[in-house]
Amino acid sequence: MNQLEIQGSEKSFFERRITRHEFVKEISIVAAGILGGCTPLKIVFNAFPERFSKDAHLCEQMLRAFVTTVIPGAVNNDTNLIRIFRDTYYPFCGYCDFFVSDLAARSANLFGDDQFDRLTRQQRAAVVRDGLDGDATIERLYQGAIFMSQVSYYAGIYDDEKGCPLIDFHGSNYGFGEEEMYYTNSSLYLASEATSDGNYS
Amino acid sequence: MKTIFTEVLVVGSGFGAAPPALRLRKAGFDVLMIEKGPDLIPERDFRQTQDPKYLLSYLKGIGNDQLGFTYAEALGGGSGFYEMISLRAPSKVFQQTDNDGRSLWPAGINRDVLNPYYDIAEEMLHVEQIRPDEVPKSGVVFSLLMKNLGYTCDRAPYAVNGCVGSGYCVTGCLFGAKQSLHLNYLPEAKDAGLRILTDTEALDVTTLIAHPASTSQVRHVPSIPHRYEIRCRNTTSGEEFLIHTKILVLGGGTIGTAKLLLNSCRKLRFLGRHVGKNIAINGSVKAAGIVPEGFPEGDMFTGRSHPGMISYQFFDSMGITISSAKPLPLNVVASAHLTLAGEGGHNSYWGQDNVEMMKMYRRRMIVLYALGLTPPCAEIRRTGENLFESQLDLTPDLRHYYKQTEAILHSIFERNGCRVLNIANIDHEGREYPDIHFTTTHMIGSCRMSDTKDNGVVNSYGEVFDYPGIFVADGAAIPSSLAVNSSLTILANAERIAAHIVSTHEHESRPRIRMITERELN
Numbered sequence: 001m002n003q004l005e006i007q008g009s010e011k012s013f014f015e016r017r018i019t020r021h022e023f024v025k026e027i028s029i030v031a032a033g034i035l036g037g038c039t040p041l042k043i044v045f046n047a048f049p050e051r052f053s054k055d056a057h058l059c060e061q062m063l064r065a066f067v068t069t070v071i072p073g074a075v076n077n078d079t080n081l082i083r084i085f086r087d088t089y090y091p092f093c094g095y096c097d098f099f100v101s102d103l104a105a106r107s108a109n110l111f112g113d114d115q116f117d118r119l120t121r122q123q124r125a126a127v128v129r130d131g132l133d134g135d136a137t138i139e140r141l142y143q144g145a146i147f148m149s150q151v152s153y154y155a156g157i158y159d160d161e162k163g164c165p166l167i168d169f170h171g172s173n174y175g176f177g178e179e180e181m182y183y184t185n186s187s188l189y190l191a192s193e194a195t196s197d198g199n200y201s
Numbered sequence: 202m203k204t205i206f207t208e209v210l211v212v213g214s215g216f217g218a219a220p221p222a223l224r225l226r227k228a229g230f231d232v233l234m235i236e237k238g239p240d241l242i243p244e245r246d247f248r249q250t251q252d253p254k255y256l257l258s259y260l261k262g263i264g265n266d267q268l269g270f271t272y273a274e275a276l277g278g279g280s281g282f283y284e285m286i287s288l289r290a291p292s293k294v295f296q297q298t299d300n301d302g303r304s305l306w307p308a309g310i311n312r313d314v315l316n317p318y319y320d321i322a323e324e325m326l327h328v329e330q331i332r333p334d335e336v337p338k339s340g341v342v343f344s345l346l347m348k349n350l351g352y353t354c355d356r357a358p359y360a361v362n363g364c365v366g367s368g369y370c371v372t373g374c375l376f377g378a379k380q381s382l383h384l385n386y387l388p389e390a391k392d393a394g395l396r397i398l399t400d401t402e403a404l405d406v407t408t409l410i411a412h413p414a415s416t417s418q419v420r421h422v423p424s425i426p427h428r429y430e431i432r433c434r435n436t437t438s439g440e441e442f443l444i445h446t447k448i449l450v451l452g453g454g455t456i457g458t459a460k461l462l463l464n465s466c467r468k469l470r471f472l473g474r475h476v477g478k479n480i481a482i483n484g485s486v487k488a489a490g491i492v493p494e495g496f497p498e499g500d501m502f503t504g505r506s507h508p509g510m511i512s513y514q515f516f517d518s519m520g521i522t523i524s525s526a527k528p529l530p531l532n533v534v535a536s537a538h539l540t541l542a543g544e545g546g547h548n549s550y551w552g553q554d555n556v557e558m559m560k561m562y563r564r565r566m567i568v569l570y571a572l573g574l575t576p577p578c579a580e581i582r583r584t585g586e587n588l589f590e591s592q593l594d595l596t597p598d599l600r601h602y603y604k605q606t607e608a609i610l611h612s613i614f615e616r617n618g619c620r621v622l623n624i625a626n627i628d629h630e631g632r633e634y635p636d637i638h639f640t641t642t643h644m645i646g647s648c649r650m651s652d653t654k655d656n657g658v659v660n661s662y663g664e665v666f667d668y669p670g671i672f673v674a675d676g677a678a679i680p681s682s683l684a685v686n687s688s689l690t691i692l693a694n695a696e697r698i699a700a701h702i703v704s705t706h707e708h709e710s711r712p713r714i715r716m717i718t719e720r721e722l723n
Contacts, residue, residue: 070551089254125552140630146551147535147631154559155251155531167559169502169530172249175365175376181504186341187333189497191348191512193355198330199289200355200513200522201312 048101058115059100065117066103069124070149073166080158084148092144099141106130203442207233207396208422210431210446212403212461215278216691217675218452219386220322224699225450226393229708230422233444234390235401235433237457238274241281243383247373251531256372263456268482268579268593269640272456276399279454279642279688280381281373284507286524287328287360288685289319289693291516297574297681305577305681307652307661318693318700326360326380328689331509337366339499340508342492342567343525346617352514357524359509370506371529403453403461404432404587406671407468409445417669422447422708428670448702449671451648452695455480456581458677459647462658463583471667475658476648477581481682482593483643484521484573486606489539489622490614491558491565498564501527511685520574521606522684523613525567533562536640538625538633547623558622566622569613571606574682575599577646595637603637643687648673649680663698674698 052059063082068074074081085096092099106127108114116127131142156163156171163171183189194200208231211222218234226232238259241247248255259275260282273279295311298304322328336344336356347354360380361370370379377384391397410416410428419425427445434441451458459477466472492499499508508525515521533539538550541558548554558566578594593599614621626638651657654666663678665671674695676687683690 071556072553073556128551140632143631147627150534150551150555151253151531154534155529157250157252157531160248160250160252164530166556167530168563172369173367175367176503181337181366181500182334183338183341183497184334186336189341189345189348190333190336190356191344191352191354194353194513195355198355198358198511200291200516 048098049104052101052104053097059097061117062100062103062115063096065119065124066128066145067149067153069121069128070146071153071166072121074153080152083158084152085145090148092148095141095144099145102131102138102141103127205233205442205444206427207231207444207446208425209233209448209450210235210429210444211450211452212431213237213278213452213454213457213675214276214387214397214399215273215280215382215452215454215675216688217454217458217673217677217695218278218450219280219382219390220692220695221450221452221672221674221699221702222395223386223390223393224696224703225448226390226395228703230448230706232390232395233446234395234397235403235444236274236276236278236397236399237402237436237453238276238399240399241276241373241383243281243373243377243381244375247281247375249367249369249372249375251372251529253531253535256531263581263589263591264640265591265593266634267595267636267638268591269638270456270591270644271640271642272454272644274457276397277382277387278452281383282371283381283642283688284686285360285370285379285505286507286509286511286686287323287326287358287689288511289315290683290685290690291513293516293520294574294681294683297576299576303656305649307650307657307680310650310661315690315693315697318696319689321696322689322692323358325385326689326692327362328358328360328380330358331356335364336510337500337504337508337527338497339501339504339525339527339567340510342497342499343508343569344510345497346492346567346613346619347512347514347523349617350613352512354510354512354514357507357509357511359505359507361505364505366504368502368504368506368527368529371532400436402434402436404434404441404464405468406431406449406461406465408668413668413670420706422706425670447670448706450698450702451671451673451677452675455644455647455676458673458675459581460583460587460589462648463581463589464587466583469668473654473658473666475651475656477583479577479646479649479657479680480579480581480644481577481646481680482575482579482639482641483645483682483684483687484575484602484606485570485639485641485643486573486603486610487526487568487570487624488607488610488614489566489568489624490611490619491541491561491622492567493618493620496565496617499567501563501566502529515571515609516684519606519609520684521571521609522573523569523571523610526570528568530559530562535629536626538623538627540623540625541620542623550625567614567619569610571610572643572682572684572686573602573606574684575602577649577681579644581647593639600637603639643683645676645679645683645687645691646681648677650678651680662701663694672698672702 104114163169214236425447648658
């Protein structure tokens with residue numbers, strides 16, 4: 001699948017009629033990307049099906065399916081479920097459309113349906129594993145997407161008050177009652193102490 | 202370029218900077234403090250959030266595949282974000298030697314010498330040992346794990362007053378309970394006339410006189426020339442300006458002070474070869490486990506951010522202390538892949554396996570960490586204009602320490618019937634590091650104290666060799682790992698250095714002189 005995408009990008013590059021100045025400029029960008037080792041050719045040239053950068057609804061559905069694959073039990077219609085992927089604070093934002101297109105390509109390759117969100121949970125998990133087994137760049141992309149999903153959801157970063165009910169994390173608060181914080185019989189559990197004041201001599 | 206004149210410039214505003222600023226101002230010195238980070242008013246600026254945008258506006262890092270240092274850049278330094286545990290370094294800490302048998306600490310500095318300054322620091326921060334009935338549930342569970350094995354475990358001293366237990370100490374306490382420097386040293390110093398410039402970065406230091414060493418015997422402050430020039434930049438406007446000072450106190454932290462002096466090496470050519478080197482990492486090793494059914498439950502989310510217990514059981518034999526931790530969800534998922542061993546091998550760090558584990562996180566997971574007497578083994582290097590990199594010498598001994606300490610932590614879990622989790626540290630993109638990775642907020646020693654210039658950057662009173670009047674008062678001066686949280690020792694040592702500066706300099710109260718002069722002018 002990666003090989004097909006690279007061929008596609010080369011075709012789109014060489015078939016276009018561009019000026020010498022544009023050619024030099026684009027080659028420079030490619031060289032910088034390759035030297036930097038962080039941005040593959042196909043991303044530099046947006047060399048993936050256009051619908052993934054134009055159909056916001058399609059991308060949203062697939063990203064929601066991705067997060068609920070990484071975190072089963074995450075609420076699919078949660079307002080903030082995929083917000084982090086479009087947050088320009090994080091560099092991943094620039095790779096998001098490509099990531100969705102890769103999910104689609106792997107879904108089609110493995111299960112004959114390029115709509116990742118229509119696959120079963122087991123099939124979606126297989127697609128994610130396939131991405132993690134991809135080349136270094138693709139692996140990095142999938143690692144990053146999993147990382148961002150977990151940071152966003154478990155830490156509840158877009159809704160301080162909500163926290164993360166899935167793991168019983170309450171979010172922001174004004175403190176708790178003593179019975180919630182302490183054991184009334186804690187002395188029964190405490191070990192003997194080596195010091196008189198907590199400082200070792 | 203605009204130039205500001207002062208008798209004392211304090212760079213930084215954290216644990217190493219606040220005591221000199223307060224004591225010198227109270228002794229009548231004209232003191233200016235500059236802080237690279239933003240102003241920070243707890244009730245206005247602190248938030249109960251795990252939003253990385255908020256946290257990363259104050260918390261910074263430097264590191265590589267083996268090592269990660271985290272530090273704060275904001276008014277009050279790390280005090281806004283620390284866990285409040287305030288421990289004195291055990292006596293054995295001061296007896297550490299290097300490979301050649303030389304003492305890491307200068308002659309005459311030991312626990313007994315520091316004790317009076319620990320007293321002062323504890324009084325300022327309202328440090329008290331936690332009561333048995335106020336030990337957070339996770340601390341109780343940790344203590345029970347130790348008790349079951351016949352080990353000791355002590356209640357730790359805390360710098361907190363009136364805790365409501367919201368569990369967000371490390372993102373900044375909204376309730377004025379955590380004793381950050383915003384509640385004690387800094388307001389007291391401001392009331393005494395301390396001037397503070399935030400959003401101001403010290404770029405480099407140069408001398409204003411040909412032979413600064415010639416001023417070493419001049420202790421009458423009005424007679425000391427303005428001998429050091431600090432080039433500064435406002436970090437919001439970009440404007441550069443100069444500060445001329447008679448006495449310079451560096452308190453920008455182990456990383457900040459090293460960066461400033463590394464940037465100044467060409468202009469302060471007698472600085473010597475140890476700047477940025479000999480950083481001790483305090484031997485931080487972490488482990489996590491799931492307590493068995495029937496065990497009392499912990500609680501990662503309610504109560505104080507630190508479970509309040511520390512065990513010295515292995516200190517004499519292994520040089521380590523063991524505590525438990527209560528990381529917020531962000532701290533866990535952004536720093537490591539945690540997995541439970543499942544049927545046929547390790548479970549995944551994502552998907553259903555991960556969710557099942559995270560559901561146990563609040564009540565049944567216990568995180569242990571050891572701090573230990575690892576030797577100075579890390580370094581900060583300047584790689585370009587204000588560019589730096591860190592390096593760790595991952596020696597076989599250090600590798601052995603890590604494995605051995607991890608084995609002790611795992612053994613505590615296993616002998617209590619707990620399931621041990623696998624921890625794979627990850628970088629800021631979620632990639633696992635290929636090898637052992639140390640992370641710490643307790644790095645110390647980048648400009649360490651020493652008896653001679655051959656082994657360090659500053660003398661036993663923090664004064665830079667060959668540059669009288671430049672003092673390093675922060676963690677950069679601390680020459681060894683402490684095996685306990687470092688904040689109280691940095692604070693105590695800064696109090697000691699401040700007391701030395703005050704006692705060795707004569708000063709007539711500057712404000713009184715100014716009033717007379719103004720009246721005469723009118």
